Amino acid sequence: MVTAALAPADEQEPAFTPSARPGLRKIAPYWYPYTTMAKGRWFNREILEVVSTEFRDRSVEYYRYALDSGVTTINGRIAKPGTIIRNGDRLENIVHRHEPPVTSTPVRILHEDPEREFIVIDKPGSIPVHATGRYFYLSLVEILQNDFGYTKVYTVNRLDRLTSGLMVIGLSSKRAHTLAEEFMAGTIKKEYIARCTGEFPTEEITVDQPLLTVDRQMGLNIVHPEGKPAKTIFNRLHYDANTNTSVLHCQPLTGRSHQIRVHLQYLGHPIANDPVYSEKKIWGENLGKGGIDTTPTDERSAPVPPPQFKSAPNPEVSSSAPEPASEPVASSSTDTADAAKKLLPRETGHDIGMGSPVPLSAEAVGVITRLRNMKDEDEDWSRWRDVVFKAKGRLHPKGMRIKPPPPQNRRVRGGPSRTDTPSDAGVYTPSATSTPAEPGTPAPEPDLAQTADGLLFCPECYLPLHPDPPPEKLYIFLHALRYTTSLGVFETSMPEWAGVGWEWERRER
Template sequence: MENIQIKIDNSNLMRLIGPNITKDESDILIKNDSLDSENKNSVKRRKLDKDSHNDSISKNNKPKDLDDVIYYFEDGLRKVKPYYYEYQAFAKGRWLGRSIFDIFCTEFRDRSRDYYAYAIETGLITINEKIVTKEKIVKNQDIIGHKIHRHEPPVTADPIKLISMENDLIVIDKPGSVPVHPSGRYRHNTVLHILQKEFGFSNLYTLNRLDRLTSGIMFLSTNKEKAQEFEQLMQERKIHKEYLCRVIGEFPTGDVRCDKPIMTVSHKLGLNVVHPKGKPCTTIFRRESYNGRTSVVKCIPITGRTHQIRVHLQYLGYVIGNDPLYNHHVWGQQKGKGGIDEVSTKSVINNLINEGINQEECLVLNLPTKQNSDITTSNVMNVESSEQSQRFKDKSLGKCEECTIPNFPDPKPDQLFIWLHALKYEVSGCKYETQLPYWAKDDFDGDINIK
């Protein structure tokens, strides 16, 4: 039998594949020969190196469903009209011999048993594209499908600005809050899909990558060779970068150089810390202004590690004022200044997880924490008297008439990003620069209540 190869990209990692899957496992190639979990040739996983994301090149063909997507703007936010989307995956080895209802109820607990019963009965959950009963036993080579009503988180309504587009090089000013690639809860509210939808690009290579919460200059290309040239320049550190940020406290005058190595200590959280076993890392900082509360600081990263600027600033004792991860209270009174030991690191990770922080979610939004994010409309009704369910309902604005998932209040646009901006890039003698972000100007007073 000819092997059939199915690629499930980051956006297809459904609740079907489950909340337990890590982002590292999000690019999966499955061959339709044997799916026994002990057969090493049956499932090939390509691990993503998070530390190489800034230098990676990825090609993105226009998704088939992008023509049907509806963007709309409301209260300073870009939103995507909820839509149905079907995820598919081959049955895992541990699922074999179990009923489809049991699998969903025990493996994917982000929804209630009542929902899964309804989804199976109505054909939202299928086996080999066929409607089945709750008692249907999953067998080897079965393809499990789950059609869900997707509610993407809103992002800022600020447009993606085209700075330059020549010689196959596209330079944009990315707003903070917009992720680059489809991943997790984001699919269409991403840089790639917005550019494809609004500017008509069919293939794009991302040349550098900014965190979702970070704004500023990004490079893309429609030409593979151009992308490879750019990647080579980045590897040879021939690209000069300048960022701006606003940190708490009076940053020192003169150049401050930080050469501390950085290591990822939690992929689930996307958390990095200064660690002697980390990767070599260098950032130069220079204070631009101080208003008595916070300082605007120019950052020149010599290397390009994940969260490099944020981690080095934390180590120096000057965290970015509205950084929801590295300015979190779990770091203690000193907010991680001077680094923390391994015992403290484990405590920070556990406390962040307990508070519901994770790499994918909107860290700065006023959304339910982990403790109540697993409560669905169905089981809220069954625990009316609990204080937890009351807090959950207080934040809810009713439920979606289509899928019964609770609706939550929208965030304010200024809650969606951090004060970190890629301001300038110099590449092969060409200089690219964005306008100064409003929070970096002398008259900014949005830092009055920041601690």
């Protein structure tokens, strides 16, 4: 067990000693076959509409192009943009994954108990717990299996990708189930450390505002009367006048998504470097203090390209009609809609709110719109520059071919697809390119191609490339410090950024 002592409020601690700046951990892009069963929210919708609504990494036109290239099948048959998804359908897709880099700071095993079948780890900020979105091999589960040799790990609780700190992980499904029951019953005491903006009150503060996830794509949560109950207790450890920030001890009594982050925002003291809940470009000068208006509205606006791309072809506007299918489609002709008759929700702005359990207010719609625009800007507007594929042939995923689906009673809901992979197929195998690098060590770079006007893009999937993020933007000042469980009390050391007088490089947008 690694221990960490909490100092009383404003007791002077030793000044921090800066450590080496972390580097980035990368892996080369790779082709990846994936399979999933149709989700309820996809039923009776065109696959292009579903894909362009669920994912925003590429332009609408690219998703049409990828579907026309035949990389997606439904029940073993090629799907086209207008194919309708039905209940019970099995979707299989081959994608060229460009996993975003994560920190080179390694995952640490703090405690290993083979007899009782669990481990305790310290997760660095930037690493997602599970394979999700663009992440797979750089997720915590894959790192534990590939780097540390665990055959199977069973996560019990989750930490946000940007949050660092302690996690208790089962080495058997039985142990994981027991721990999960403890978390659900609220018998595990969880303690976190955070650095927030402003001078936090010296007295203990309790927030019990309900929380609701209103946008799945961006993972946005707000205080909302229709949300799930949530309660957090905050105590100030010290205030740093040099940065006008406070270091807090946080005790969440429930386990909602982004709970500490949103409750601190509600108090007017968001986490100091939170890219979502502490950004004036998204929330305005008030930064969401006291919550936002929840009066529903149906008003939406179509996405507007940034000024520098207004005169260029807009890849976010779908073609007037799909290319004719050259192979059998998954559904009958009566199941295939004419894409030219209507605009997709993403083209009109009505994709905002489609995944929300409640109607959204005008203020919530504005927040989500600005959050999406900020993400696009951070990625060098790559989605709006996604036009290279128009001058290329169909996608060729290095010869991978998806096998016919298994019998109905042997199907699983998700994971790697069943594929025939010739020797030159691009299925990625973790290797030296995926091992942590020492800070400052150059990471492997993917193969690049370049257009006549200097745009760098991937030569296999034609993705416009953008610079890597600076390592300090890959985490937030929120750390899981201590868990008290039936198996014992487990702690990490205090994070460096919690030290008295600690300063960091702030980047203006």
